[in-house]
Amino acid sequence: MRKVRTVKMRETAIAILILAMLGSVDVASAGPPTEALKTSIDEVLRVLEEPGLNKPEKKHERRQVLVDVISKRFNFEEMAKRTVGAEWAKRSPEERREFVESFRTLLSNSYLGRIENYSGEKAHYNKEITDGEHAEVRTEIDTGQSTIPIDYKMENAGGDWRVYDVVVEGTGLVSNYREQFKRILRKESFEALSKTIREKAAVIRGILVCVLALSPLATAQPASDWSYFLIPAVSSSKNDGVDVGLIAPFIFNDTDGRINKIIAPMYVHNEFLGSRETLNFFMYPKRGVEMTLLASYTDKIERKFVGNYRNLYLAQGRYSLEAGAGFFKNATARFFGVGPTAPQASETNYTDRELYGYVTGGIYLGPGTRVILTERLRNVEIQRGGITSLPFTRALFPGVRGTGGATISSHRVALLSDTRDDTVSPTIGSYFSGYAELAQSLTADSATAFSKYGVEYRKLIPDQTKRYTFAFRGKFEATLGGDEVPFFERSMLGGQNSLRGFGIGRFVDNYSLLFSLEERIQLFHLRLFGTIAEIETAPFLDVGKVMSDLGNRILTHYEFKDFPF
Template sequence: MRALTLLSLILLSLLAGCTSYIPATVLPAPSPAQPYVKMVTIPLPVIASSPNEGVTYGALTAFLLHNDKDEVSALFAPQVNQNENFGTTGTLYGAVYPSPLRSIEFNLSKSTKVNSDYEVRLRDQSLMERQLELNVFLYNFTDGSARFFGFGPGSRAEDETNFADREFGYTLSAGYPLTTNILLFLGDRLRRVEVDDGAVTKLPNLQQHFSAAEVPGIDGFSTHAQSISLVYSTLDAPAMASSGIRARATVEGSLAALGSSARFVRYEAEVKGFFPVPDSRFISAGRFAVGQARGSSIPFLERSILGGENTLRGYGRNRFIDNSYVVCNLEERIRLFRWEVFDVKADWELAPFVDIGGVADTVGDLRAGNIEVNPGIGFRAVVRPNILGRIDVGFGKDGPAVFVGLGYPF
């Protein structure tokens, strides 16, 4: 019901939008050849929900700037919202797409209680005559809704605890093509974590319920890790693919000599594919991923984690934690209709899905009884080639979970 209400409010809000044409002398145009900038302004209600954060209400105004191909080349969205746990939050989100090979995203957010989020993400595939792909992510955030239930597939809902996850760091990766479809990526990431009192006062505090001996990293930790990945890709688009396959194998090492609190090695493999019918009205999408971390005293937030809007959508973030995981996501993306409002073309999609996965100490320890199966339904509004808003409702053993956000889950 909440998802249907949100979609109805969005449809009504679109009718209140407007289109403006601003001279390029006043507002810089995405393309030098443009004499003016087409800007679509759309006020929207904010009704977001997730198992960890609860329900958030508010309002935003989306400003969509178009390039000379009449594609959305930039989005800016200031918003103010209210949440019972975090109080009032002011946010400015922006996404700029100077070309199909380059994108910049940023988010600036501050709440009156605990939460904050400052991050910038850059992707550039145009370097060295398109021979080098660079990805940069810088962040500093505090999440007062973070959860910990214990380790292993048998962690109980009754042991749910809350804490504030305070982090800052970066993730860097550079990819170079070995062949037409195979890329080699080298990566480096720095992560510093502090654990503090959370914002959800109705739950026990993590540090009062568990000890440092039980949960490594509960007093904070640092990770400085390097990785190497081999990627095979035939995707037709990097962010919102409608056809093709992408396979990735990654090895990452964390060394105390380089500033990490613990020494460990992580192995991961992932395959995802998108298979459309000829007119792309139906797209069958799937992902299979497996990972394992080995080492002593690995911090709890560096282990394998399932739960949340991109893995097991029947649970909140951090629901299951252990050293290894397996997850499979399957969904059918069905375009219901294509609607154009104020010259903004949007595809409205329905996406029934099922998420299957589990955690264990090693992949070989996984048993059928430890595998979670989360069916659900998704609703998406897609403005190609860059923007997607979605609502996913998943069902797990703890009850239904509702997620509202941006971007496909995989």
């Protein structure tokens, strides 16, 4: 666990410095460098305790004042210079100025929320070492559960001692950024590095703007009924690439303490498509009822507007109703061809532009068991994608049905039986579904009728302590209609919900078979801003294949990926 804590503390070094400023201070020996830190302590405390700046409408102004205070204590120019090393001498004064400003904005925006969420950490100033115009102030932060050594490297700049590096558990903030920047500079220009820093700063600034905009809405309720906090948003997938940013969930509770609404603005940067602003809205007015709205806008191509409604207990629990509609563009979709042997070398990219809607009605036959009927309408256009390094799908596969788009209408009947204790994060129970669907392509150049069938079974078996849970999943799907069926309606494997380790839609054919084994292990619990978070790891093994028919090779030629979590 020490390695995990070191990485976390390295990433939040400046926040820890400010928290140290705000904490009760135990000073072993105070020379000019330590006294300079104490001066900043008093100024930050004054800003946070200023009545005129504590009003919600003054939040933006208060944060700007905090940025000014922090900037007086940190020598951002010296920090920026040290992160790029010899590259600094090659830059013009204007390039240096722009780089310093972007670096300062990145660091300042990253930790404003943490400063305001200070929770009483205590700082011990143990030692001060001075060597001419340079000094090192050695401290420890007492979180109540552990002690973290933090050293501040300072230099005398015109009679004022200013911080130019922070070392957390032996790892320096400057050296950490220097390694990151060095990797970028090996492949890209200095201009590309500056652009990357500006984009990351914009990501964080964007989420802070969302937080400030939603704060008046949150404060309309009593303080005990809502809370918000910032969470790093980092994800990576085979198709979508890497997303890095922040999400700020506002959580609202009713009088019984039950969560009844979540508003979660998110701002991330995608390596292929640029910045993406997203607003997620979830409402849970009563048990079994859920409403969701999602809207997102990405710099390049992608758009998404989706709404869903679900009521599982209509007419005193005899019926269920679900409905949804949306429009989206997914610019990172992939197609490799049809069949289990479609090679990686045939990878293509397209934008999946969809307009869809569905309505599902259900009748309960018993506890957790219901028959459902679904009407679905789906309009798909295959447009040029956002991955410029890959060929366009329509150019490489012009003869495959669906590359020209299609409109699909379908009617499905299904039987569901669900005994799990929770539909979102279950720990025990089983799930079974079986369905039959009749569909038709309404597009003139691909008009055809086809049918789809599938069964799925899931089982969760916890041990007596409930710390370990074994999860099994088996799924079979068949699409009957042959090559006349649009490729995006055929049986598929790949992605986080099927054959993990492969991208969505990696394997496409008439039939698919999937088996998954997973061991979920609870590691520990964390209390974050009043919310209990469970941290777990889940080693798994996924095995699956697609087929053109159910011949004698059904038990061979499987694809699989196994990962540590």
